[in-house]
Amino acid sequence: MRLFNGCPGFGANTHLLDGKYEVTHVEMFQKIADVNKELHPGHTVIVGDSYDYFQANHDKFDMAWFSPNCQTHTRMVKATRHNVNRIPDMTGLYGLIIFLTHFYSGPWVVENVVPFYKPLIEPTLRVGRHLFWSNKMLFGIEDVPRPKNFINNANIAGADAMKEWLGLDFEGYVYYKGNHCPAQTLRNCVHPKIGKQIIEQLTPGFTARIN
Ligand SMILES: C[S@@+](CC[C@H](N)C(=O)[O-])C[C@H]1O[C@@H](n2cnc3c(N)ncnc32)[C@H](O)[C@@H]1O
Secondary structure, rough: EEEEOOOOOOOOOOOOOOOEEEEEEEEHHHHHHHHHHHOOOOOEEEEEOHHHHHHHHHHOOOOOEEOOOOOEEEEEOOOOOOOOOOOHHHHHHHHHHHHHHHHHHEEEEEEEEOOOOOOOOOOOOOEEOOEEOOOOOOEEEEEOOOOOOOOOOOOOHHHHHHHHHHHHOOOOOOOOOOOOOHHHHHHOOOOOOHHHHHHHHHHOOOOOOOO
8 A cells, every 4th residue: 555645754643554554755854854764664755845746646656644834824823922923824735635635536634733713624534633634534533642731841851751652762853944842843743543543544445343
């Protein structure tokens, strides 16, 4: 099963997948891609623009996941201490969803945070602080409760707690753009247990277990 993982970060969403999946990540930032590769030696990790790559190669994948940047959509931009006024990147999120809906025939999912505005396209599912848009019905996805002080634990101890919670074992910390918080790139992750549940439901042939 060839899975495309766009804007993958550390690839936490694919961390618990078994060898049935041939995963290709296309990540823009070298240092983040390096950690992804270290965590997933069996996956292909390409440094580049996932939108360009996917437009050119989408017919080579059986299924697709995208986690576009959330910085301009998150409710945090309205929090007083951040108070950054930026035009939300609608193309990176909604342009992508429209592209997938009309031009991609495989199962797909797009993940983002709950935004500060009413979503322009109705999401398929909400799990905790994340919204998911998909062309498949997703159901019964179990959330993984977040550690205490998830947002405010902006130090090395907080980053270590996040690594432990996510089950991602790597040395050091990666800082995203100008952000000085060592936990930020980890907070951006989808918990591996949630990623696994969703990807399994997207997989052709998935049948629900009825208890
Ligand atoms: C929200 S994080 C992804 C987290 C991921 N879902 C996980 O579970 O680990 C978004 C990532 O997308 C990357 N990114 C942003 N724009 C990109 C682009 N155009 N092409 C490739 N990667 C991009 C960022 O560098 C960042 O690492």
